[in-house]
């Protein structure tokens with residue numbers, strides 16, 4: 001009988017490990033029914049918004065434009081390029097980065113099986129996707145550091161309350177491939193500058209979570225501390241004690257929060273490298289005059305952080321909105337953890353709804369971005385047709401134009417021109433159509449002038465300094 005070939009023990013181990021890695025990660029398995037059957041139509045009933053979701057109405061858009069412009073300005077100054085990643089990713093990406101025991105993955109993921117049976121999730125945050133993209137696109141071969149930013153919706157099945165939604169929007173800045181503390185300071189500065197540019201005063205809460213070398217010593221001490229108080233901690237924390245003890249410092253239960261006050265501090269356990277890193281970051285922040293407080297209990301809700309972690313809070317503790325207006329930190333192990341080369345990285349994310357709530361609470365008016373150079377008003381049907389033509393000739397010549405073609409009363413049109421702060425209003429009425437002219441009104445001086453219709457584009461460009 002031929003002998004069965006013996007498997008090499010290392011090869012067997014490798015095969016088993018590969019098999020394990022390929023196994024799908026289990027996380028709050030979505031129900032077996034892959035796609036919910038279409039509900040029977042209920043005539044007469046208007047579908048409603050899902051809980052925790054919001055429409056961003058036209059009246060609110062000027063706040064959003066203001067935020068986007070501010071983010072874009074900061075990104076250009078500091079050399080960050082925009083990246084867009086899909087809203088839907090394989091669930092394993094978040095389990096392996098944000099952490100299986102984190103609330104975001106354990107309780108808040110919008111996960112389901114797609115039609116092909118794949119376990120997918122709506123992204124709860126942006127960092128994991130950027131790390132995936134950095135690896136997938138071989139960005140380690142680009143000149144480092146690679147600096148990117150993103151803006152878009154994120155999904156977390158949270159209990160909705162003030163400033164907390166199930167769909168929120170975040171922008172984030174991430175920098176890959178450089179471990180210097182100056183980059184921690186740069187991202188903290190940018191988060192601070194964003195709010196400063198909006199006109200919101202903030203303070204940075206900061207801590208260091210150390211690294212894989214020094215953190216285990218701290219965790220041993222932390223676990224010993226909480227074990228001695230086991231009867232006083234909540235059921236969730238009893239579980240966390242075995243699986244993810246840092247999370248205990250994050251627990252909002254009153255009993256656990258009280259115990260946190262006398263818990264050991266991670267900064268006392270930092271090794272020389274991590275301590276030095278923290279000191280350098282603080283020196284930069286001092287020089288940049290970024291206000292900060294050291295917060296020994298700050299651990300953040302996501303598992304990937306190493307060394308610096310921070311959150312942006314309102315400077316005035318008496319104002320409404322005492323939650324994180326943004327947060328971030330360093331994550332030097334995450335790229336490697338997701339299968340890439342060892343690559344240090346850091347970044348932050350800011351919730352746009354929270355930023356806009358602050359603008360509203362503090363009566364900060366967004367700067368309106370669109371000021372038309374010419375408002376075109378018309379009177380009568382023939383004039384309307386003529387003005388459509390002129391409008392398009394001027395617009396395609398690069399002039400910022402506005403009009404309300406559906407309005408026929410001149411008064412209402414001039415009111416709109418005033419509200420939009422147009423530089424000039426061009427009026428075409430019956431008389432102008434017959435004479436082949438236009439009437440140009442300088443909105444600042446009130447002076448009026450008649451101009452030949454055929455010379456209108458050239459004349460208006462000259463007035464606007466574009467000739």
Ligand code: HAM
Pocket residue numbers: 124125126127128156158163164165166167168169170172173174301302324325326327328329330346347348349350351352353354
């Ligand atoms: P995060 O602290 O989970 O961090 O979220 C960043 C910010 O998004 C929060 O500070 C808050 O302003 C906003 N936010 C989070 N959840 C909600 C919600 N349910 N409703 C409204 N706003 C919310 C992260 O997501 C990390 N990816 C940040 C980061 C980037 N770390 C390194 N790089």
